[in-house]
Amino acid sequence: xxxxxxxxxxxxxxxxxxxxxxxxxxxxxxxxxxxxxxxxxxxxxxxxxxxxxxxxxxxxxxxxxxxxxxxxxxxxxxxxxxxxxxxxxxxxxxxxxxxxxxxxxxxxxxxxxxxxxxxxxxxxxxxxxxxxxxxxxxxxxxxxxxxxxxxxxxxxxxxxxxxxxxxxxxxxxxxxxxxxxxxxxxxxxxxxxxxxxxxxxxxxxxxxxxxxxxxxxxxxxxxxxxxxxxxxxxxxxxxxxxxxxxxxxxxxxxxxxxxxxxxxxxxxxxxxxxxxxxxxxxxxxxxxxxxxxxxxxxxxxxxx
Ligand SMILES: Nc1ncnc2c1ncn2[C@@H]1O[C@H](COP(=O)(O)OP(=O)(O)OP(=O)(O)O)[C@@H](O)[C@H]1O
Numbered sequence: 673x674x675x676x677x678x679x680x681x682x683x684x685x686x687x688x689x690x691x692x693x694x695x696x697x698x699x700x701x702x703x704x705x706x707x708x709x710x711x712x713x714x715x716x717x718x719x720x721x722x723x724x725x726x727x728x729x730x731x732x733x734x735x736x737x738x739x740x741x742x743x744x745x746x747x748x749x750x751x752x753x754x755x756x757x758x759x760x761x762x763x764x765x766x767x768x769x770x771x772x773x774x775x776x777x778x779x780x781x782x783x784x785x786x787x788x789x790x791x792x793x794x795x796x797x798x799x800x801x802x803x804x805x806x807x808x809x810x811x812x813x814x815x816x817x818x819x820x821x822x823x824x825x826x827x828x829x830x831x832x833x834x835x836x837x838x839x840x841x842x843x844x845x846x847x848x849x850x851x852x853x854x855x856x857x858x859x860x861x862x863x864x865x866x867x868x869x870x871x872x873x874x875x876x877x878x879x880x881x882x883x884x885x886x887x888x889x890x891x892x893x894x895x896x897x898x899x900x901x902x903x904x905x906x907x908x909x910x911x912x913x914x915x916x917x918x919x920x921x922x923x924x925x926x927x928x929x930x931x932x933x934x935x936x937x938x939x940x941x942x943x944x945x946x947x948x949x950x951x952x953x954x955x956x957x958x959x960x961x962x963x964x965x966x967x968x969x970x971x972x973x974x975x976x
Contacts, residue, residue, distance in 0.1 A: 685741030689772030725752025742771010817877025890920025
């Protein structure tokens with residue numbers, strides 16, 4: 673499908689890691705340069721991007737929404753677009769990388785500079801309909817994916833790290849690795865238990881990359897209608913697992929299970945709460961079980 677980009681809404685998050693006002697102005701200039709009517713909306717608070725995007729499903733609204741921020745901004749815009757219109761009328765999303773990790777941008781555009789991605793999206797707009805993961809217990813949606821274990825625990829640690837940006841996550845990861853204890857877990861894919869026992873990491877998605885640098889799900893295809901799952905047990909020492917995760921070569925390694933399906937259940941089996949996140953947001957509850965169902969091809973995104 674080739675959308676006609678007559679009018680464009682740019683949603684820019686000034687709190688995103690590498691954002692500057694000059695960048696969003698440059699984005700707006702380039703869009704106006706191809707003759708599209710363009711509106712810039714700068715978010716004023718967390719959740720504002722969701723509200724802005726949920727209004728565009730109305731008739732006569734923009735034909736494209738551009739997210740100027742990081743993965744958190746892309747998540748908020750995605751939930752707004754999802755809520756604002758049914759699948760067949762959903763307005764496409766273009767994500768540009770002005771956050772810290774920018775995993776979703778990388779998923780779609782690889783290492784291309786943002787201005788090249790923008791020129792490509794405006795001159796040869798091609799839509800890919802990517803899958804989303806619906807989290808039953810929270811009625812939430814994940815674009816990039818969900819995790820428990822090391823990555824989720826790192827987000828807990830990050831709350832008490834004073835650094836900002838990438839340094840904050842690096843420091844939090846180092847502290848988490850030092851103190852990390854595997855948890856007793858179980859992972860079920862389409863009704864089949866694929867892992868039961870001591871658990872270091874569970875990734876479900878979604879995107880191949882998380883945290884900007886870790887390729888947790890190297891075989892994942894964002895629009896294949898399925899969720900990928902990778903579970904690491906305790907067979908690999910933690911530093912080795914982390915090293916291998918940088919390029920996805922942990923898959924096939926000892927104690928690492930890789931699976932694919934439509935429904936994934938992630939559990940902690942000792943009665944303690946499961947530390948669990950999706951799209952970088954930790955879940956506050958004390959639940960020990962989360963259920964993810966794929967919503968196939970739910971979100972149109974502009975891609976090369
Ligand atoms: N005006 C604002 N003031 C403060 N926070 C905001 C504002 N607008 C949006 N936010 C919040 O900023 C958070 C961080 O944005 P985002 O995730 O895009 O950047 P990042 O963390 O630098 O990048 P990444 O997630 O790619 O590492 C989002 O969760 C969003 O809810």
